[in-house]
Amino acid sequence: MRTHDDRPGGAGGYPDDRSYGAHAQQPGAGAQGARSTQSLGSSKYDYYDDDDGYSDAEATSLVDPGGREEEAYYDDLGRTRKPFGWSGSTDLGLLIMRLSLGGLFLVHGAQKLFGVLGGPGPEGFAQALAKMGFQQSAMLSLVTGATELGAGALLVLGLFTPLAAAGVVGVMANAIFLKLGAGFFNTTGGFEFEATLLVLGLGLMFTGPGRVALDYGRVWFRRPLTFGFTSLIIAAGAAAAVLLVFHQA
Numbered sequence: 291m292r293t294h295d296d297r298p299g300g301a302g303g304y305p306d307d308r309s310y311g312a313h314a315q316q317p318g319a320g321a322q323g324a325r326s327t328q329s330l331g332s333s334k335y336d337y338y339d340d341d342d343g344y345s346d347a348e349a350t351s352l353v354d355p356g357g358r359e360e361e362a363y364y365d366d367l368g369r370t371r372k373p374f375g376w377s378g379s380t381d382l383g384l385l386i387m388r389l390s391l392g393g394l395f396l397v398h399g400a401q402k403l404f405g406v407l408g409g410p411g412p413e414g415f416a417q418a419l420a421k422m423g424f425q426q427s428a429m430l431s432l433v434t435g436a437t438e439l440g441a442g443a444l445l446v447l448g449l450f451t452p453l454a455a456a457g458v459v460g461v462m463a464n465a466i467f468l469k470l471g472a473g474f475f476n477t478t479g480g481f482e483f484e485a486t487l488l489v490l491g492l493g494l495m496f497t498g499p500g501r502v503a504l505d506y507g508r509v510w511f512r513r514p515l516t517f518g519f520t521s522l523i524i525a526a527g528a529a530a531a532v533l534l535v536f537h538q539a
Contacts, residue, residue: 388446396442402415402439422468430532437460438457451499452514455495461529464533496518497514498514
């Protein structure tokens with residue numbers, strides 16, 4: 291027999307027979323309560339009824355402060371963030387590096403090959419190499435000058451950039467080796483300047499020249515890591531060969 295309860299619905303925290311059906315668990319529901327859906331305007335929010343009959347849609351619904359569902363909220367948040375990618379500022383930075391390093395090597399190569407801009411010329415540089423303990427100094431003078439001039443020109447153009455960077459790294463590696471005894475800093479005649487140029491060459495070897503370059507779209511532009519390591523092996527091998535074959539300890 292069923293009796294009617296005149297108390298207000300939910301008095302004492304217990305739903306009466308007028309609202310009991312909205313909170314009753316369906317057969318087979320788990321101990322945590324049945325999942326139900328409450329409509330608020332045009333949006334629906336999922337929540338769980340707990341064991342004592344209380345329901346708190348605001349506390350258990352996954353909504354953001356603006357009233358939208360969490361998934362939509364984070365989707366909108368993601369759309370406001372610019373994804374990482376190549377940018378014009380990256381191209382500008384790499385162009386500045388290339389022009390600076392390439393221009394410097396162009397000048398040094400021209401000094402060694404042609405004696406311009408106060409350079410020693412091939413004969414003067416050959417004499418300097420002989421004093422450093424190198425055999426075949428006349429040939430090495432021409433090879434070094436041509437390497438610097440060619441690497442500088444290619445860096446400025448952004449053409450065959452990994453190979454051009456290998457020329458920079460190889461020449462600077464030998465220069466650093468010859469100055470190891472003087473320490474690092476320029477004030478003591480060390481290899482600070484040469485190390486800086488070597489690091490710049492290494493950076494361009496692995497980043498590539500940027501999109502403002504003749505290399506743009508070529509296979510080594512699209513696969514900079516592979517060609518960077520290949521160029522590093524070439525640079526290390528060439529530098530070691532020059533020291534082992536032509537330098538007298």
